[in-house]
Amino acid sequence: xxxxxxxxxxxxxxxxxxxxxxxxxxxxxxxxxxxxxxxxxxxxxxxxxxxxxxxxxxxxxxxxxxxxxxxxxxxxxxxxxxxxxxxxxxxxxxxxxxxxxxxxxxxxxxxxxxxxxxxxxxxxxxxxxxxxxxxxxxxxxxxxxxxxxxxxxxxxxxxxxxxxxxxxxxxxxxxxxxxxxxxxxxxxxxxxxxxxxxxxxxxxxxxxxxxxxxxxxxxxxxxxxxxxxxxxxxxxxxxxxxxxxxxxxxxxxxxxxxxxxxxxxxxxxxxxxxxxxxxxxxxxxxxxxxxxxxxxxxxxxxxxxxxxxxxxxxxxxx
Amino acid sequence: xxxxxxxxxxxxxxxxxxxxxxxxxxxxxxxxxxxxxxxxxxxxxxxxxxxxxxxxxxxxxxxxxxxxxxxxxxxxxxxxxxxxxxxxxxxxxxxxxxxxxxxxxxxxxxxxxxxxxxxxxxxxxxxxxxxxxxxxxxxxxxxxxxxxxxxxxxxxxxxxxxxxxxxxxxxxxxxxxxxxxxxxxxxxxxxxxxxxxxxxxxxxxxxxxxxxxxxxxxxxxxxxxxxxxxxxxxxxxxxxxxxxxxxxxxxxxxxxxxxxxxxxxxxxxxxxxxxxxxxxxxxxxxxxxxxxxxxxxxxxxxxxxxxxxxxxxxxxxxxxxxxxxxxxxxxxxxxxxxxxxxxxxxxxxxxxxxxxxxxxxxxxxxxxxxxxxxxxxxxxxxxxxxxxxxxxxxxxxxxxxxxxxxxxxxxxxxxxxxxxxxxxxxxxxxxxxxxx
Numbered sequence: 001x002x003x004x005x006x007x008x009x010x011x012x013x014x015x016x017x018x019x020x021x022x023x024x025x026x027x028x029x030x031x032x033x034x035x036x037x038x039x040x041x042x043x044x045x046x047x048x049x050x051x052x053x054x055x056x057x058x059x060x061x062x063x064x065x066x067x068x069x070x071x072x073x074x075x076x077x078x079x080x081x082x083x084x085x086x087x088x089x090x091x092x093x094x095x096x097x098x099x100x101x102x103x104x105x106x107x108x109x110x111x112x113x114x115x116x117x118x119x120x121x122x123x124x125x126x127x128x129x130x131x132x133x134x135x136x137x138x139x140x141x142x143x144x145x146x147x148x149x150x151x152x153x154x155x156x157x158x159x160x161x162x163x164x165x166x167x168x169x170x171x172x173x174x175x176x177x178x179x180x181x182x183x184x185x186x187x188x189x190x191x192x193x194x195x196x197x198x199x200x201x202x203x204x205x206x207x208x209x210x211x212x213x214x215x216x217x218x219x220x221x222x223x224x225x226x227x228x229x230x231x232x233x234x235x236x237x238x239x240x241x242x243x244x245x246x247x248x249x250x251x252x253x254x255x256x257x258x259x260x261x262x263x264x265x266x267x268x269x270x271x272x273x274x275x276x277x278x279x280x281x282x283x284x285x286x287x288x289x290x291x292x293x294x295x296x297x298x299x300x301x302x303x304x305x306x307x308x309x310x311x312x313x314x315x316x317x318x
Numbered sequence: 319x320x321x322x323x324x325x326x327x328x329x330x331x332x333x334x335x336x337x338x339x340x341x342x343x344x345x346x347x348x349x350x351x352x353x354x355x356x357x358x359x360x361x362x363x364x365x366x367x368x369x370x371x372x373x374x375x376x377x378x379x380x381x382x383x384x385x386x387x388x389x390x391x392x393x394x395x396x397x398x399x400x401x402x403x404x405x406x407x408x409x410x411x412x413x414x415x416x417x418x419x420x421x422x423x424x425x426x427x428x429x430x431x432x433x434x435x436x437x438x439x440x441x442x443x444x445x446x447x448x449x450x451x452x453x454x455x456x457x458x459x460x461x462x463x464x465x466x467x468x469x470x471x472x473x474x475x476x477x478x479x480x481x482x483x484x485x486x487x488x489x490x491x492x493x494x495x496x497x498x499x500x501x502x503x504x505x506x507x508x509x510x511x512x513x514x515x516x517x518x519x520x521x522x523x524x525x526x527x528x529x530x531x532x533x534x535x536x537x538x539x540x541x542x543x544x545x546x547x548x549x550x551x552x553x554x555x556x557x558x559x560x561x562x563x564x565x566x567x568x569x570x571x572x573x574x575x576x577x578x579x580x581x582x583x584x585x586x587x588x589x590x591x592x593x594x595x596x597x598x599x600x601x602x603x604x605x606x607x608x609x610x611x612x613x614x615x616x617x618x619x620x621x622x623x624x625x626x627x628x629x630x631x632x633x634x635x636x637x638x639x640x641x642x643x644x645x646x647x648x649x650x651x652x653x654x655x656x657x658x659x660x661x662x663x664x665x666x667x668x669x670x671x672x673x674x675x676x677x678x679x680x681x682x683x684x685x686x687x688x689x690x691x692x693x694x695x696x697x698x699x700x701x702x703x704x705x706x707x708x709x710x711x712x713x714x715x716x717x718x719x720x721x722x723x724x725x726x727x728x729x730x731x732x733x734x735x736x737x738x739x740x741x742x743x744x745x746x747x748x749x750x751x752x753x754x
């Protein structure tokens with residue numbers, strides 16, 4: 001693909017890059033450009049209208065005092081909204097909760113999802129039905145899952161304490177959602193249950209792309225199951241794994257539904273992550289500070305994605 | 319070929335341009351070709367049963383007014399007020415809307431609501447409304463942004479059998495008596511609890527009710543967060559006593575996990591027989607009547623608990639119907655609201671367990687018997703159960719709710735002292751009133 005062959009008439013010694021430019025100049029006429037632009041117009045207009053315009057409108061609120069409960073004056077206030085967020089006594093807790101939420105959910109999701117995908121790769125009776133059941137949580141709304149888990153983790157009437165009592169693991173009810181640490185753990189458990197499915201789907205698809213002859217070759221070379229998995233299968237599906245992890249980090253970061261349904265950020269703001277706090281601020285009508293939080297999320301995620309992709313690329317080069 | 323490709327390209331670009339122009343330029347005039355007006359009506363505190371009832375009422379209105387059609391929009395309850403805000407801000411999409419005492423302030427401030435004062439002055443049905451309904455239909459500056467459809471008021475739901483079994487002759491009359499009875503009934507080992515404590519969303523409202531009962535006669539009834547000398551109620555010694563009793567109620571007589579209990583858990587706790595006492599609005603009557611765990615002869619209601627001074631403040635909450643300022647069919651919208659606030663409101667209030675807005679409805683046998691009797695008791699004795707107005711219409715009410723709920727939970731999990739919570743609330747309101 002990276003051919004350096006010369007076209008007739010091209011200057012001698014001109015590298016491929018320059019050749020491509022001259023090729024473009026020769027064929028990309030203004031009328032052709034117009035045609036291309038006209039074809040692209042629907043996509044450009046839709047993206048501008050429904051993605052960038054609302055984004056810019058939303059972003060400018062971050063620099064204004066914009067409270068929905070009193071829109072008579074919405075002055076520009078520079079970085080005051082950002083300062084106010086960072087000076088909030090809950091800021092440290094919310095940031096650390098966000099990290100716990102992402103890392104604590106991601107790792108078990110990856111490990112369990114990988115395990116399930118390996119099991120589902122084998123052929124067994126009823127595999128199709130079992131696969132459908134495993135994938136089911138992904139089809140349910142996150143907020144609904146939050147509400148369901150809120151009842152399951154209810155200390156007095158919930159099924160979790162009831163089961164733990166019946167198997168003799170506990171004597172007294174555990175106040176799952178009343179204690180900040182337990183509430184954090186409960187939300188992560190719910191999110192792990194929800195997100196395992198996505199990893200299973202993605203990894204299973206990748207596993208099915210590993211050719212049987214490669215696996216047979218490693219078996220002939222005397223590799224055991226663990227060795228084959230570690231040295232053959234994982235390197236083979238590395239790209240899918242890397243992209244799935246990247247996607248999940250972004251999605252988990254941006255996924256307030258379960259926490260909002262389960263705890264609403266409580267008790268006493270102790271389970272808020274950045275995005276649930278954003279919802280809480282919009283419910284108070286404080287769109288200015290909520291937009292500022294939105295911008296912070298955007299910057300953090302863009303920085304993370306760039307760094308992560310660069311790191312993966314560097315690793316691939318090695 | 320080249321020309322046809324270009325034509326397609328031009329066509330698609332033109333289509334997008336036209337679509338954009340149409341999208342930007344369209345506005346819903348709501349007038350059908352036959353001259354009939356279609357009103358867009360949006361509700362907030364919806365439930366499937368209520369929506370069905372409302373639709374049947376709208377059908378009756380349409381049959382009485384052949385030139386008017388009503389299209390009811392029902393967003394999910396949790397997001398409804400946000401949706402209404404967005405619609406009002408956009409300036410189209412709603413003619414008639416559900417306005418709550420908590421949203422009338424901000425909606426009115428932003429100029430999104432139509433002042434119905436001149437229309438209502440000419441309305442013959444105005445005199446049929448109770449004094450409370452007429453009072454709540456006016457804002458502090460005399461504007462009529464909505465007509466209430468009913469009222470929510472607190473009463474104490476209690477288990478008659480458990481109270482009797484614990485050796486008490488009747489339900490508690492005061493907060494202190496509630497603490498005593500609930501503590502005696504509590505038996506956590508058997509999953510039996512005294513009080514369905516509200517620690518989650520809107521949990522602050524019950525501690526404020528207790529504080530108001532303790533402050534009693536010294537309350538400013540027009541602004542129940544103030545004492546008569548203009549200070550906040552949170553700065554009083556009575557507030558400290560009330561908070562002390564209230565938090566004892568949590569420690570001694572409530573489920574430990576009720577730190578996180580909101581409305582659904584409280585009602586479920588009473589409904590499934592786990593808790594003996596519940597402080598709630600009359601809308602819960604309908605839900606508990608359907609309970610399979612608690613039979614009709616096992617529960618009743620008692621009037622709102624009084625403080626040491628023998629007084630209680632009934633923090634009336636309400637919602638009603640208003641007209642959007644941007645509506646181009648205001649006369650028709652007003653007509654619909656007058657219909658909903660007339661005889662039709664009787665059925666709406668009964669089926670939704672609301673305190674009625676019509677004087678004639680109060681004499682109905684329905685409100686004099688069973689769980690409703692305590693409401694009649696409270697309505698008759700207004701020197702004991704003071705009707706007060708909380709400052710729920712202020713622009714910062716939503717911010718206050720979030721702060722107060724969080725502070726309350728901090729006390730419950732031991733991160734804040736009760737006195738510091740009250741001091742913080744005093745500072746908050748003093749500063750707000752000073753700057754706004």
